[in-house]
Amino acid sequence: MVKIKVPQKIKIATHEYRVEFNPLIRHEENLTGSANHLRQRIQVDPLIAPSQKLVTLLHEVNHVISDVYSCKLGEDEIDKMAQGFAELLADNFNLQFDWSDIKELSL
Numbered sequence: 001m002v003k004i005k006v007p008q009k010i011k012i013a014t015h016e017y018r019v020e021f022n023p024l025i026r027h028e029e030n031l032t033g034s035a036n037h038l039r040q041r042i043q044v045d046p047l048i049a050p051s052q053k054l055v056t057l058l059h060e061v062n063h064v065i066s067d068v069y070s071c072k073l074g075e076d077e078i079d080k081m082a083q084g085f086a087e088l089l090a091d092n093f094n095l096q097f098d099w100s101d102i103k104e105l106s107l
């Protein structure tokens with residue numbers, strides 16, 4: 001098992017997205033994650049299980065990639081791709097994701 005740190009910033013094309021925890025996201029938007037393209041933020045619920053955090057992060061990154069490269073993927077495709085990549089990374093590459101660098105949202 002190889003531990004890797006989830007980066008605070010993810011760059012897709014020329015866009016740099018800040019990755020942050022939003023402990024209120026479930027209450028505010030009834031979501032486990034969100035990608036805000038204008039503010040370039042990817043938010044993840046810090047209270048969900050580590051495997052769910054990974055799927056959520058990959059789901060939101062898929063939204064960014066789909067948007068930036070005009071893939072026009074639907075919500076269902078985005079989610080299944082995220083699940084598949086999570087299985088690839090966690091179950092086949094044996095990567096374990098360390099979220100210790102990720103901070104709670106700042107305004």
Ligand SMILES: [Zn+2]
Pocket residue numbers: 059063075078
């Ligand atoms: Zn989505």
